[in-house]
Amino acid sequence: MTAGSPSAELAIETRGLTKRFSHQMAVDGIDLAVPRGAVFGFLGPNGSGKTTTIRVLLGLAAATSGQMRVLGQDMPRNLREVLPRVGALIEGPAFYPFLSGAANLHRLDTADRDAPSGTRGARVHRALERVGLTQAAGKKVRAYSLGMKQRLGIANALLAPRELLVLDEPTNGLDPQGTREVRALVRSLAAEGTTVFVSSHLLAEVEQMCTHAAVMSAGRLVAQGTLDELRGVGASRVQIRTPDADGARRVLARLGLAPERAGQPDNTGDDGDGLVSAALPDHTAPRDPAVAPDHSVAPDHTVVRDHTIVRDHTIEPEAIVAALVGAGVRVRGFAVQGSSLEDRFVALTGEGFDVAQ
Amino acid sequence: MLPSDSRVPSDSRVPDEVPSDVPQESTSDPPGDLSFDPLVRHSRTAPGWELLASELTVLFRRRRTWAMLLALAAVPVLIAVAVRLSSPVAPGRGPAFLDRITQNGLFVGVTGLVVSIPLFLPLTIGVIAGDTIAGEAGLGTLRYLLVAPAGRVRLLLVKYAGAAVFCVAATVAVAVAGVVIGVLLFPVGPVTLLSGDTIGVGQSVLRLLLVAAYVTVSLLGLSAVGLFISTLTEVPVGAMAATIVLSVVSEVLDALPQLVWLHPWLFSHYWLGFADLLRQPVAWGSFADNAWLQAGYVAVFGALAYGRFATKDVLS
């Protein structure tokens, strides 16, 4: 990797990480950069390679090619030193059904060579407490519900103080209450300074608990950054419902926007309303020169005003309405569709979420 | 290459250049100390003993393990009851040493081992050894043990040690059950050995222990084979069945006179060779041959298991 990259600031860093199963590229040359202290959402539809990436990162599977560092150390060379500092839930919980929840945690804790046996009982107790399983501690895991197993899996990740938590779909099988609890738990862990790397195929979940996210699609990393950065990449759109679609397009073009006809509204009446929409210029992303205002702006009052607004890369929606009305366009509906991450991800992954490939 | 990591706060862990196996300055961990201080955490490194203890706990908390030990214990009990209820056995009929048990109840244990070693013992060892890695993979706990991190080599060693302990337990179950039922149903007195000498009760117990040790050693090679097969699959039942089938194949090959050249290399070749331990004086030749053969199997299949497991992708 390039010398001088701020590796020490990154909890996970990969370069060209690739994992191929006989014929299938499960992970295809991804460059992950998970900052320390982040709650990092690893988002992607089922089968996009999230779990495989996690397995490779934790040394369960060997990478086909590429490099990776976890907590600042080369992996898998320093597995032995790094893994005790990492708590993990990988592809769902797994336990010995014939042992109690507490006995399972004892068992897995003995496997951690650095875990002091003197505090084992207390640490198991505290981990169970943290996920709300104290009551069921003595029950055989066979008798646990899926949600309880999921909690026990998270408790296992919390058995020791961790610098990094890797949680693969931690809310699978949890009821809404459990989901909220996991979210709160993740937040409190992050507040203590733990980096949390959480995979999910649910956009809403990532939006609610993460500071950063990366999007996987068919083994490739298609976007990565803070949530705001990711939102910003996809600009908001305005949508105008009007019978004067041509006039509306002219006005939008004059404002420096790139109008497109968005078809008919769903509840179209017999008055022939049309929909016109356009992407709003974006204040974080570099502007596309093709929609720069200066080429098309006429020196009239309205546009001069818009011009100033556009120059600092924002355009007020009300200014658009004023311009439309001023130009005699009959505005029957006007909406600004905030750039939801969802639009962005659907655009990135080429399909809705929850879709297996 | 990635730049070396120099900006991580030094209090967050043991410095890289200090091998973590070297005990760090000992910070005592008072029980109940919940101050999750990374320094305390990394101040000591547990050897494999705790994991082995945990492995044995898991093994012996399973009902399956006890069911198998009970089934093994039932073998000498059934033999003793059958002999007690029937007319005196003519010398030389039935399983070896069967006629001795009416002289000395302790020999029910030996008879039980003779009857168990061709099938019942390999069956149970096959289940345990085949389950070692594949069972964890099947449950999914293998990935959690490995990221704990248990260490692949350490886990393999602990798993093998667990299987070996079961070999001891299985043999002991047969021997002890045999002794108990024998003492209950038959007199305990001097017994005539194969060499024609007569030994007392103390000597009988010693000989029984020797036979039990011989049988335990006999099973170590099969355990190593099972461990290796267990690293090949995520389906424990498959590994168990394959191990058991291999033990039967080995015994069948050992019975084919055309394959005499192969016989000394079959792990089951010396399984019934403990008659020498029941002579006066004890002939140690077969014990040594058996031990060497088993050690060879442990070395070869241990190495194969290592070769397979050390780099295996754990995708279960």
Ligand SMILES: Nc1ncnc2c1ncn2[C@@H]1O[C@H](COP(=O)(O)OP(=O)(O)O)[C@@H](O)[C@H]1O
């Ligand atoms: N053991 C395996 N052998 C072959 N292909 C696999 C294996 N595990 C996963 N894959 C494939 O790799 C791709 C990524 O899977 P996975 O990492 O589990 O996705 P995710 O966790 O994002 O749902 C999938 O297409 C899957 O079919």
Ligand SMILES: [Mg+2]
């Ligand atoms: Mg997955």
